[in-house]
Amino acid sequence: MIVKQIWTANAYRNFNYLIACSETGEALAIDPLDHEKCLKAAKDEGWEITKILNTHEHRDHTGGNDAVVGKTGATILAHRNAKDKIADMGRGLGAGDVVKVGKTVELEVLDTPGHTMCHVCLKSHTDQPALFCGDTLFNAGAGNCHNGGHPEELYRTFDQQLAKLPQSTLIYPGHDYVENNLRFTLDREPDNADARELLDKLAGQDPSNAYVSTLEVEERINTFFRLSSPTIVARLREAFPDMPEKPDQRAVFVKLRELRNSW
Template sequence: MRIEQIWTGNDFRNFHYLIACSQTGEALVIDPLDHALCLAQAKALGVQITQIVNTHEHPDHTGGNEPLRAATNAKLLAHAKSSDAIPGIDRGLSAGDVLRVGKSVELRVLDTPGHTMTHVCLYAEFVERDAAGTESALFCGDTLFNAGAGNCHNGGDPHVLYQSFADQLVKLPDTTRVYPGHDYIARNLGFTLDREPDNQAAQALLPRVREQDMNQPLVTTLGQEKTFNVFFRLRSPALRSRLRERFPELDELASDEAIFVKLRELRNRW
């Protein structure tokens, strides 16, 4: 299984993904906007794009569907309930479905509403064991970002997004690599430090990602996210006490959901 993270360099800071079976040369593309970049990457690797997945219906994740299909004849896959918003879906996706690419790639569909109400993530349980011991991967669209969470103001709901985090994402192995739909890591780490000024993981990482080559971006793991992503740090005493200064209505026993929703609200204006 080969994973190519494609940096678009556009104003939305999108990432596209090309996932290929090393044995058969078949490939799946996630969230194409810049279809030409996807085609160029496939050509460079000598693979054939046979499937396109949209994690959700926003135009910056679907905009390349038509030209990419015209060039490749690939099948289009998206949430089973998103057919009103995404034309031409060949296969509607539901929780637990398994996508196969060639002989060596299996991706499990997670139904993860919140950023929009029809959002899927793809989970590859086995990628490979590398020096860091990571062996699974999550393609999370606009649900989870490096050091952040998706916004909910274009058809979403922060309470529902919290449930997707709490019921599904938190339970995946800490060694899972995180592959989001956009690069917002520097700004998100700034938000972490606004909320948790003493967060050492965020302090250490921020200068590094500000300088990073976006064609070789840092890939975090869920275990790392739990150290610097405030949306996974809902029980941090420092985070909670600082949030109560801003929202006095939160008491010491505030639920994780209430904390998550207030963080999302603050991040909207930050």
């Protein structure tokens, strides 16, 4: 499996992805908003884009579909419940489905509601798994739930699916928000030395050569995985005095997401 991360350099700080089979040159385009960059990258590599995968229905992830289909004839894949939200969808996906690219690439579909209720992530069947996670999981952060999502569903996705992935899983998000997310981590957990060290390392980094984390790293620096941290809970109770002294993890997650909305 060959992964090419494409930095769009747009106002939304999107990442697009091409995943290619090394034997056949067939490629899958994930959320190819910047269709020109995606098509050029495929041409430069000698790849043929045969499929498009939209992680969810928002326009900053589907906006390049028509242009890529027009140039390549690629089939559009997305959550099966997004058929009325994504034009010309050719295949609806559910949990456990496998997306194949060429002869060598297999990507397992995870049904990951929260950011929207029609969101999928893809987990690669490789020795070191990779997760293409759209707007569900970001480096040091979690997706918002403003436009068709729900924070309690997002918590369940984190708790019941993402947290159970192998620690070595590579994280490929849909946007570059890592610096701001690390600053939020440190606002909530000022004693998090790992987050401080990573922010010092990445501050001012060019996203065209983006840092790729793992689930193991995320569990150290991502507030939304650190729901039992005494510091996080104590500071959360300062912001929400009605919270119990020992809140459950769901309540911590939901309140953290609420704070992040206006931070």
